[in-house]
Amino acid sequence: xxxxxxxxxGISVLMGVILLWLILVAIGRNPLPFPDGGSRIFSAASPExxxxxxxxxxxxxxxxxxxxxxxxxxxxxxxxxxxxxxPNAETxxxxxxxxxxxxxxxxDPEKSAQAAAEFLRSRGFEAxxxxxxxxxxxxxxxxTNAMLGTVINFRKHAVKLPRPR
Numbered sequence: 001x002x003x004x005x006x007x008x009x010g011i012s013v014l015m016g017v018i019l020l021w022l023i024l025v026a027i028g029r030n031p032l033p034f035p036d037g038g039s040r041i042f043s044a045a046s047p048e049x050x051x052x053x054x055x056x057x058x059x060x061x062x063x064x065x066x067x068x069x070x071x072x073x074x075x076x077x078x079x080x081x082x083x084x085x086x087p088n089a090e091t092x093x094x095x096x097x098x099x100x101x102x103x104x105x106x107x108d109p110e111k112s113a114q115a116a117a118e119f120l121r122s123r124g125f126e127a128x129x130x131x132x133x134x135x136x137x138x139x140x141x142x143x144t145n146a147m148l149g150t151v152i153n154f155r156k157h158a159v160k161l162p163r164p165r
Contacts (some may be wrong), residue, residue: 014062040101041083050086070136094133109154113140120144
């Protein structure tokens, strides 16, 4: 049976790429935006504090994947999905100065935030939706007293967000 050389080379390259991807996934360095399980976001007290936390996480094996800064928030996205950010004063005020955020993926962030706020209110908590905390990104926040110092944010899948600057 004759197998063309181009087919052998093509299959070998494909298997090599798949093997490399599996190795990267196994060591926590998935280069692809899939799966996008949302994020856990922690706010730093200053830009220097943000950098110190990024450096500390790196010392413990959690490396920075990339930065995704906007005019109102400086953020470092780590390989494990953790985000260390530094929001400006206006953004902190709009969100009642949260120290953390639970980031959830949604095809319609505003609708999901409204539904989450209604759900929390039905359970007896205060909840309000904030849509303009980060005007450059399609992110909807829910500010609630169900959590201490934490907000919930709904955003589109990573591949549907604008490119980082």
